[in-house]
Amino acid sequence: MDGNGRWAESLGQSRQYGHQVGSSRVYEIFKVCTELGCKTATFFAMSSENMNRNETEISFISQLLKSSINEHFSDLVNNKIKFKVIGDLSSLPNKILEIIQHAENETKKFSRYNLNIAYNYGGHWDIINAANLAVLNHKQINYETLCKYLSTSVNYPDLIVRTGGYKRLSNFMLWQAAYSEFQFLDILWPDISKNDIECIFDNYENTQRKFGLVK
């Protein structure tokens, strides 16, 4: 979800305003994705590296995480959406952790849709974390034993979309992205529309996925 800061600055507003509007688009865009047949979506809210930004911005985004869970908790339950926050959550205040855990516990029985937020998430962290958990439980690590402990388990993204104009992964799902399709959009995240999502899905559907085979 890149481009909140530039979007706000172009309007003469604060970066915080950009994050606030960006955050308000998450559930709305998730709904559009589900209407188009997508069952699982992960929104990259904070990377491990974003955590080196100033304390005011980090704290503001963590409060947005809390308020968006509170705002959409009943939508998650009513629409049978399994909710999860992935990433290293150890730096979050207990009050926010409790709200996350409550939302995760109350929605863990659902399997129709999955809405994940990646917070203080990095692909490097995910792989190291999985490797540490795997060695505790297995004599030798192989592909299956490592995948089992990744934050997404064995569900890999078919499609990764980055808004904001840059063409890079920025440490997002490095392992899981092995055969993902990529779309990089110039649109700044707060400007993303239903029509943009429809174009993204159309482009995806017109791509032949080969997974290394000859087709």
Ligand code: FPP
């Ligand atoms: C990158 O844009 C965006 C972020 C680091 C934060 C994304 C956060 C949100 C959309 C709000 C939080 C949402 C939830 C649900 C917690 P940038 O600020 O780096 O933009 P720029 O490249 O234009 O400066």
